[in-house]
Amino acid sequence: MEIKEMMMTGKLWTSLGSTAAALMVGWAMFQPFCPLDPRDYFNKYGHKLVTFFSPYIEIRFSEFDAKRFKRSEVYSAIEAYLMFNSSKQAKRLKADAGKNSRSVVLSMDDEEQVTEEFQGATFWWSSYKTVSRAAMFSYYPNSDEKRYYVLTFHKRYRDLVTVSYLNHVIEEGKTVRVTNKQRKIYTNNGSDDSDGSNWSHVVFEHPSTFQTLAMDPKKKTEIMEDLITFKKSKDYYKKIGKAWKRGYLLYGPPGTGKSSMIAAIANLLDYDVYDLELTIVKNNTELRKLLIETSGKSIIVIEDIDCSLDLTGQRKKNKKEKEKEKKEGEANSDAIKEEEEKRKDKESKVTLSGLLNFIDGLWSAIGGERLIIFTTNCVDQLDPALIRRGRMDKHIEMSYCSYEGFKVLAKNYLDLESDPLFDTIHGLLNDTEITPADVAENLMSKTFEVNAKECLEALISALLEAKERARLKADEAMAAAKKVGETSTLTQEDEEGREGIVD
Ligand SMILES: Nc1ncnc2c1ncn2[C@@H]1O[C@H](COP(=O)(O)OP(=O)(O)OP(=O)(O)O)[C@@H](O)[C@H]1O
Numbered sequence: 001m002e003i004k005e006m007m008m009t010g011k012l013w014t015s016l017g018s019t020a021a022a023l024m025v026g027w028a029m030f031q032p033f034c035p036l037d038p039r040d041y042f043n044k045y046g047h048k049l050v051t052f053f054s055p056y057i058e059i060r061f062s063e064f065d066a067k068r069f070k071r072s073e074v075y076s077a078i079e080a081y082l083m084f085n086s087s088k089q090a091k092r093l094k095a096d097a098g099k100n101s102r103s104v105v106l107s108m109d110d111e112e113q114v115t116e117e118f119q120g121a122t123f124w125w126s127s128y129k130t131v132s133r134a135a136m137f138s139y140y141p142n143s144d145e146k147r148y149y150v151l152t153f154h155k156r157y158r159d160l161v162t163v164s165y166l167n168h169v170i171e172e173g174k175t176v177r178v179t180n181k182q183r184k185i186y187t188n189n190g191s192d193d194s195d196g197s198n199w200s201h202v203v204f205e206h207p208s209t210f211q212t213l214a215m216d217p218k219k220k221t222e223i224m225e226d227l228i229t230f231k232k233s234k235d236y237y238k239k240i241g242k243a244w245k246r247g248y249l250l251y252g253p254p255g256t257g258k259s260s261m262i263a264a265i266a267n268l269l270d271y272d273v274y275d276l277e278l279t280i281v282k283n284n285t286e287l288r289k290l291l292i293e294t295s296g297k298s299i300i301v302i303e304d305i306d307c308s309l310d311l312t313g314q315r316k317k318n319k320k321e322k323e324k325e326k327k328e329g330e331a332n333s334d335a336i337k338e339e340e341e342k343r344k345d346k347e348s349k350v351t352l353s354g355l356l357n358f359i360d361g362l363w364s365a366i367g368g369e370r371l372i373i374f375t376t377n378c379v380d381q382l383d384p385a386l387i388r389r390g391r392m393d394k395h396i397e398m399s400y401c402s403y404e405g406f407k408v409l410a411k412n413y414l415d416l417e418s419d420p421l422f423d424t425i426h427g428l429l430n431d432t433e434i435t436p437a438d439v440a441e442n443l444m445s446k447t448f449e450v451n452a453k454e455c456l457e458a459l460i461s462a463l464l465e466a467k468e469r470a471r472l473k474a475d476e477a478m479a480a481a482k483k484v485g486e487t488s489t490l491t492q493e494d495e496e497g498r499e500g501i502v503d
């Protein structure tokens with residue numbers, strides 16, 4: 001290798017350092033009672049010597065954050081940037097599954113180096129891997145491996161690097177990540193992930209989209225526009241001084257498409273989903289930890305929020321717990337009390353104020369570009385503070401199936417845009433409450449061979465049954481109301497009678 005080239009790539013300085021280190025190693029070997037490992041001399045002095053004389057600067061980017069043991073976002077962005085820029089140059093590549101596992105993505109392997117030019121300057125990127133010297137037993141594969149990138153450049157480009165080059169790399173890298181990455185769904189309801197995170201994840205491949213969602217087309221378009229505007233509004237949020245996040249409250253009876261809507265939103269925005277099971281979060285501190293571990297471009301979902309906290313922020317008691325309390329009252333033994341204490345210790349102590357902090361406290365702003373979605377069947381039971389506008393910016397009612405909704409389902413399930421039976425169904429849908437889930441169930445052929453007529457007739461029967469059930473219920477309610485009315489008139493007459501006697 002030419003001296004000039006060696007100087008440029010920093011290898012001359014490395015070899016000078018190595019020579020110095022070799023001398024030190026030799027010296028150390030002749031010290032019979034030398035207390036230090038020769039390699040430590042090299043690390044301590046050899047490296048100092050190299051950096052003292054070298055006109056090159058090195059920046060190291062580690063894969064993991066030492067304190068929180070979380071994968072560094074900067075490292076991930078650099079990895080993606082190099083994946084895009086280095087795969088043509090590097091001779092040793094590694095292959096990973098690309099988006100939706102349908103393609104292979106190539107990136108530079110460990111211990112590889114690539115060079116790139118940026119605004120007339122040359123930069124060298126090298127990837128390294130160190131394996132802990134202590135041979136430790138670990139349940140997790142490769143948990144003691146540490147990867148990092150080193151960026152080398154001439155010191156005259158220091159300003160260029162800090163002002164524009166690193167920003168360029170990180171922004172480009174993030175874009176590449178979004179285009180190539182597989183979307184994931186995370187849950188806190190599982191064992192710890194191998195990278196030490198409190199979330200475990202799988203690839204998110206839910207097929208629901210806004211096209212397949214049965215709901216009023218106007219409402220659908222409005223929601224889609226709101227989401228797309230949000231995604232594009234980074235600068236706007238910065239300008240008005242608000243964290244780049246938005247809250248959605250989806251409410252409505254079971255089977256009206258709340259979860260399907262969340263999947264459709266994730267697919268539209270290309271975001272990851274964090275499905276937060278609030279009832280197993282021990283306390284507010286753990287809730288904040290979970291929040292910190294979420295990344296940007298994501299949706300944080302708390303389903304059935306009404307079942308997770310009651311109005312005072314205490315966890316609701318379920319049926320089992322109530323039964324246990326009753327038992328305790330009967331037996332009142334010390335053993336049961338002790339068990340109860342243990343259970344209480346384990347149960348969630350997330351409070352309403354902790355949850356409010358989670359939604360819009362200072363920590364909630366980290367990462368940005370986040371949607372927080374709550375779903376509930378009973379919106380009236382929620383604390384107004386939790387869902388006030390500004391916290392939950394958009395309240396979306398998911399309601400029973402309309403005729404427009406039915407048409408979407410008929411197109412999805414039966415490939416049908418019109419049929420003489422549509423008019424009958426239209427009329428019945430106007431008089432009857434049926435969930436899109438029930439309509440979908442009827443339109444799904446039991447044999448998976450589409451027989452549109454059979455499916456539509458099945459739906460008509462279901463609608464007629466639902467209509468009859470509703471009529472009976474209304475009759476019962478009316479009879480009950482009439483009975484109450486009669487009783488109250490009788491009581492009134494009694495009172496009057498008694499008053500007459502007194503007089
Ligand atoms: N609006 C809808 N559009 C399309 N399909 C729907 C819709 N609503 C329900 N479905 C169908 O019914 C199934 C159940 O719906 P989903 O789980 O989204 O309801 P949900 O409102 O979340 O119910 P729950 O309150 O019980 O969680 C879905 O898998 C989907 O096939």
Ligand SMILES: [Mg+2]
Pocket residue numbers: 258259260303375
């Ligand atoms: Mg649901």
